[in-house]
Amino acid sequence: MVEYSKKLRVILPLLYTYDFGAPVWRMRLDVAANRLAFEIRDADLLLADFHTLDLDNYKLDKLPLPAAKNWWLGLEDAFEGLLFLHGYGDRQVGQHKGIFAYDAATANLRWQQPELAFYGVTTNGILALNLQGQNLQLLQTKTGTIVAENVSLDNGAAAVANHNAVRSQACTYPMLYLEGEPYYNQVCDFLEHQLNVKPVKGIEYAETGQNIFTGFYTENAAGNLDNTLCVFNLDGELQLQERIATGLSGIGSDTFIIFNHKLYFIRQRNILVVYSLT
Structure with a gap:
């Protein structure tokens, strides 16, 4: 089992959540x-x-x-x-x-x-x-x-x-780095140092002028994957950590987006979550 940091900090203001009651199959942004x-x-x-x-x-x-x-x-x-x-x-x-x-x-x-x-x-x-x-x-x-x-x-x-x-x-989408690629290894080392976790398979990564965003996967006790989203400031200090999906059979892409200084993602396939980045 992965040991997550006990000193979890949630600094970003939560703006909006909505439970659709069924899985979000597709999301499109109209800028x-x-x-x-x-x-x-x-x-x-x-x-x-x-x-x-x-x-x-x-x-x-x-x-x-x-x-x-x-x-x-x-x-x-x-x-x-x-x-x-x-x-x-x-x-x-x-x-x-x-x-x-x-x-x-x-x-x-x-x-x-x-x-x-x-x-x-x-x-x-x-x-x-x-x-x-x-x-x-x-x-x-x-x-x-x-x-x-x-x-x-x-x-x-x-x-x-x-x-x-x-x-x-007008919108920031994360880059997907697969296991074994140079950038994957760099971000993996950062996450291991900051959070004491061991990511697998792939990592999503994005940067803005104030924050670093990572979406990574860890293997759980059942052998499936859990997806965790983290936000750091540019000094490497944790601002947000959320496990947004559990029991996955594989990895995904574009699991979060940044638009107009706000972070958007889907939690557990059916809940829209919006955080302010200002």
């Missing part, structure tokens, strides 16, 4: 609208729900969709106040088909393109895949109107990648 979007799925009951959180006031809104229909929908992205959901063409292989754009603030369906598949967000609009011709079409973000056809896959992939790079500048 332009200052919102988070969530896909919640209960595999036992075959139920899915979609929520958006206004990060200005922590008001949580749920899309009022029929429960029986939701299981065959999924969250693609959130952008400029819209929530983009997909349906399925071939449910056996999980092929995405259909784009449904909902207004995050009003929960109204703004537009839909049932025969296209969501490909990605670009500076000029939404790229969608024509499943028959296997070419891309550019859609106007607010209306879904087709404004360009026959966009090549190479050009489309580059446009989505470039726009994702611009979007990610």
Whole structure:
């Protein structure tokens, strides 16, 4: 068993927690609208729900969709106040088909393109895949109107990648270092010295101007993995330590994000937690 520090310090102010009651399957940040979007799925009951959180006031809104229909929908992205959901063409292989754009603030369906598949967000609009011709079409973000056809896959992939790079500048995502890599060893040595722990498999790492963030895994008595998130100041002093998941069969990525001086993560798969970093 891993011995954790008995002098646990929780210095960061806790701003918000919310228990969705079922696992958070996917989370997307809408930088332009200052919102988070969530896909919640209960595999036992075959139920899915979609929520958006206004990060200005922590008001949580749920899309009022029929429960029986939701299981065959999924969250693609959130952008400029819209929530983009997909349906399925071939449910056996999980092929995405259909784009449904909902207004995050009003929960109204703004537009839909049932025969296209969501490909990605670009500076000029939404790229969608024509499943028959296997070419891309550019859609106007607010209306879904087709404004360009026959966009090549190479050009489309580059446009989505470039726009994702611009979007990610407003948010800090952790880097994942795998066991055996040089940076992994450096962070592992730091954690062993500071916390007397022995991380395994992989470590997530991020820095801001004031803090160092690490998400690491340790093996428990049952042979599974536990995931712990820690925040240090630049002097190496522990500011926060939370075990955010237990009994895992493997490691993950992007288990936390930093946006507008706040730390966001999901605890035990279904609880959203927000801490202030100021």
